[in-house]
Amino acid sequence: MSFALEAEGLVKTYGAVRALDGLTLRIPAGGVFGVLGPNGAGKSTLFRIALGLVRPTSGTAKLFGAPAGQSSSLRRAGAMIETPRYPPYLTAREVLRMLALESGAGGTADIDYWLERVGLGGAADRKAGTFSVGMKQRLGLAAAFFTRPELVILDEPTSGMDPAGIQEIRALIRDLADKEGVTIILASHQLDEVRRVCDRVAILSKGKLAAEGDVEALTGGKPRLRLTVSPVDKALAVLGDKGEAEGPNAVLADVLRAETPALIRALVEAGVDIIEARWREADLESAYLGALEPKDLVDAR
Amino acid sequence: MLADAIAAERFRLSRDRVALFWGFGFMPLVAMLFSMAGDLFVRLVLRKGVPGETTVDLANRAMGAVAGASGPITALFLLIGAAAIFAGDYRWETWRLITPRNHRVNLLAAKLIVFAEAAAWSLLLTAVTAVLAGLFGSVVNHGRLVGPPTGFLGHFAGVFIITWLEVLLIGALAALVGVLTRSTLGAVIAGLVTVFVQSTLAATMQDTTWKSLAIPAYAGRILKTFLTAPVGFRPEAGPAGLALVLLLVWLVVLAGGATALFRRQDLTKE
Numbered sequence: 229m230s231f232a233l234e235a236e237g238l239v240k241t242y243g244a245v246r247a248l249d250g251l252t253l254r255i256p257a258g259g260v261f262g263v264l265g266p267n268g269a270g271k272s273t274l275f276r277i278a279l280g281l282v283r284p285t286s287g288t289a290k291l292f293g294a295p296a297g298q299s300s301s302l303r304r305a306g307a308m309i310e311t312p313r314y315p316p317y318l319t320a321r322e323v324l325r326m327l328a329l330e331s332g333a334g335g336t337a338d339i340d341y342w343l344e345r346v347g348l349g350g351a352a353d354r355k356a357g358t359f360s361v362g363m364k365q366r367l368g369l370a371a372a373f374f375t376r377p378e379l380v381i382l383d384e385p386t387s388g389m390d391p392a393g394i395q396e397i398r399a400l401i402r403d404l405a406d407k408e409g410v411t412i413i414l415a416s417h418q419l420d421e422v423r424r425v426c427d428r429v430a431i432l433s434k435g436k437l438a439a440e441g442d443v444e445a446l447t448g449g450k451p452r453l454r455l456t457v458s459p460v461d462k463a464l465a466v467l468g469d470k471g472e473a474e475g476p477n478a479v480l481a482d483v484l485r486a487e488t489p490a491l492i493r494a495l496v497e498a499g500v501d502i503i504e505a506r507w508r509e510a511d512l513e514s515a516y517l518g519a520l521e522p523k524d525l526v527d528a529r
Numbered sequence: 530m531l532a533d534a535i536a537a538e539r540f541r542l543s544r545d546r547v548a549l550f551w552g553f554g555f556m557p558l559v560a561m562l563f564s565m566a567g568d569l570f571v572r573l574v575l576r577k578g579v580p581g582e583t584t585v586d587l588a589n590r591a592m593g594a595v596a597g598a599s600g601p602i603t604a605l606f607l608l609i610g611a612a613a614i615f616a617g618d619y620r621w622e623t624w625r626l627i628t629p630r631n632h633r634v635n636l637l638a639a640k641l642i643v644f645a646e647a648a649a650w651s652l653l654l655t656a657v658t659a660v661l662a663g664l665f666g667s668v669v670n671h672g673r674l675v676g677p678p679t680g681f682l683g684h685f686a687g688v689f690i691i692t693w694l695e696v697l698l699i700g701a702l703a704a705l706v707g708v709l710t711r712s713t714l715g716a717v718i719a720g721l722v723t724v725f726v727q728s729t730l731a732a733t734m735q736d737t738t739w740k741s742l743a744i745p746a747y748a749g750r751i752l753k754t755f756l757t758a759p760v761g762f763r764p765e766a767g768p769a770g771l772a773l774v775l776l777l778v779w780l781v782v783l784a785g786g787a788t789a790l791f792r793r794q795d796l797t798k799e
Binding site for chain 1: 530533536537540541544546547621622623624625626627628629630631632633793795797
């Protein structure tokens with residue numbers, strides 16, 4: 229298996245603060261990898277080391293097998309670290325033009341296409357300094373993707389965006405990973421975002437790896453249909469091995485969303501009263517909170 | 530690659546009109562306007578004009594303006610331009626946008642090269658505006674234009690290069706202080722204090738020793754005197770040679786220091 233990012237015993241201290249404390253993490257190439265953790269867990273420090281912005285105190289970080297921060301590996305990566313900032317005298321188009329020149333992609337970067345794709349086509353000639361936080365995020369995403377890198381590191385990519393924008397950007401991230409094979413590493417505080425977008429997740433706590441695994445494995449599997457019914461035994465008989473009792477008057481059904489109407493018809497025909505039917509989404513929050521010590525959560529507040 | 534970094538930095542400075550105007554265009558234009566105002570004052574207020582026939586030596590005006598373009602007042606404005614180039618990315622927190630796209634040494638070297646280009650254009654503008662002011666003065670006060678002395682181009686080129694070298698030192702100092710303090714204001718103030726102190730020291734120097742030549746303003750003065758002296762009156766070449774070497778050493782130390790520091794610097798916020 230090839231890895232997009234490898235951290236081995238990574239330590240970074242700022243004075244008395246230990247931002248990373250011997251972090252070892254391997255992020256495979258391909259798909260969307262989520263990095264979760266409370267404030268101060270070391271997510272941004274990990275990314276800054278990977279991009280050569282910060283030097284580790286000890287340990288190693290590699291991008292595509294080459295030492296992090298080297299031009300050869302950085303040329304294969306794009307990034308948006310924390311809330312992006314721009315020189316106030318440049319328009320959105322000029323920001324991308326400057327970055328294209330800087331990375332040697334002056335003639336090949338499709339600036340207008342990417343401005344359109346992130347929804348900034350109409351604001352291409354506005355000064356980036358006058359943008360709202362959400363628009364700055366969108367420009368940051370265009371800056372991360374427009375040179376068509378193999379790896380993109382995104383730190384809180386949808387923070388400050390409106391709900392429609394969030395959906396749009398999530399779809400863009402998933403699309404790029406699925407159709408164009410871009411490896412995306414995504415740090416977010418929004419567990420729902422990570423659950424919807426990521427294939428695999430690592431949870432950091434106090435600069436160490438607290439948990440890692442497939443989203444489905446961490447969250448306990450696929451979404452399930454919870455039915456409050458009466459009587460429960462009749463409902464379980466209809467569901468067979470797809471059903472499981474939850475308490476005295478509810479059952480959990482392992483069915484696809486498309487099967488829901490047929491299942492409800494079958495239950496009604498069998499004489500089962502349905503009081504409530506609700507999808508229970510995979511629960512990443514429980515996995516997240518379970519991986520962190522209570523003290524971590526208090527410290528992060 | 531360095532060429533990419535230079536192209537990006539050049540593009541950026543071309544869009545930063547505030548830094549371009551105040552850093553590299555303001556002083557030549559103001560000097561021209563002051564000169565024109567002086568000529569108008571003579572013509573309109575004194576009325577009678579300067580007694581006798583006046584002459585206007587455009588060549589010497591241009592050379593004098595260029596020679597004086599490394600003084601403390603001009604340095605203040607050059608430092609504003611230099612600070613925008615070298616410390617702007619700290620101020621705007623844009624290093625995180627730029628650093629992952631090119632090697633750090635290339636990024637800082639590109640800034641030094643683009644500053645050098647802008648400084649050269651600024652000196653050229655200084656010469657052109659001095660000529661324009663001279664022409665204006667000759668028209669207003671009916672001054673007779675005199676041609677350039679023999680060997681003027683060589684003298685002018687020498688003075689231009691030495692002044693440019695002095696200006697580059699100011700830029701390299703701004704680079705070092707900018708990287709060290711991560712602040713545009715820090716680069717301007719520390720640079721200005723240094724330029725003012727060394728100019729004052731240079732003005733008080735009597736003897737030409739290696740210690741006095743180590744003061745860039747003094748070294749610059751010795752070099753310009755040597756280069757512009759008429760044939761037969763030219764001082765010894767030894768001190769001038771040492772002055773040139775010391776100016777170059779300062780440039781390498783300041784620019785190299787800034788680059789070495791930036792190469793290892795943690796960009797935790799920027």
